[in-house]
Amino acid sequence: MHNEIQRPFSRTFAAAALGAALLAAGLAPGALAQDAGPTQAQVDAVVEAAFPGIDAEWAARLTPDETMRQCNQFGNMPPDDVFEEIRTRAASTIVYPDDGVLMGSWENGEKLAQSGYGMRFSDYPPRRESGGNCYACHQLTPQEVSYGTLGPSLMGYGKLYDFSEEAVKAAYEKIYNPHVALPCSMMPRFGANAVLTIDQIKDIVALLMDPASPVNQ
Template structure:
């Protein structure tokens, strides 16, 4: 345990004890907690401490969660608008890649550890939160089931309709940066945060929207 960590932890403990009489401010506690975090983490391999740097959107959502109430609608709209600007649309106008590659990606949770190389392909980890193939018997339930995603939304039957175009664009944006549509979404901002590439995003799009994909069977 280094000296900075020991000092921060001791100071925090002292403040908590003193709090019985004086009540430390939340700002003081936040400052001490930040010092502990800063002294406890360091860059290692491809994993950088900057990945846990606080952002306005995360700070606001955490504060709302601690308060036990939803984030204010006006603030949510403001934060979502900023996130929406980070989405990059396909320059070639093509949203769908290879659904078979997308299926492998969705079922892979590997990557982003300090032992990985920078050129290691990350998984999408989609299975951890969603059911994809209707035949699956093991899947996460944090997010909604995605079975029949394109079929149930009319994209398969009417791919050229305005409604289908809107669904395709929304799906692309959701994969790129989920917080653009839900400020406090727990879904990873997959492409925006460099978890997956634009090509991989196209493969996931195909998994969800290609009529031959098992998702739409």
């Protein structure tokens, strides 16, 4: 496994932590199921119980921004007007490279896709650049056999779209802010939330869209 330990570890840990938090908040784990319909207050209590004694920077991250609030409110299936509002807001966050070149080095993109470094408890103060952790949710190259399946396989992604210019732009926007293509996406907003820089995003776009990338071999 090339990635940080947290790739397979974090899911187990998160599930255990959530279970414990649910119990602490007086909820049976099943109570979060959509049909049971927990109230916002119950959800807030679970979140608060899950992260006791955290510092201010982390505490701020527990407060959903407007997009997350709307997605939570509608169980990730907002009505049409809210769906469009989220999409429009997401589109307004996207910043393109000054020179208009959307692809960098796939070799570096592969390293970033492997790296789960950044924004974890142990990553403060940051000692190196954050990664994209794409393999936590996606299959990308045939060489890497350790990957998550929350997101679809991206193997052969560029080839699938004939390496078209529009597809390159769509990939850039997807990574920058996935709510443009799909409001209430479960994928992180790497550009909009400043997890990755524009240059890093270009390298990851190359991993997906460069014909020479192992993703397309």
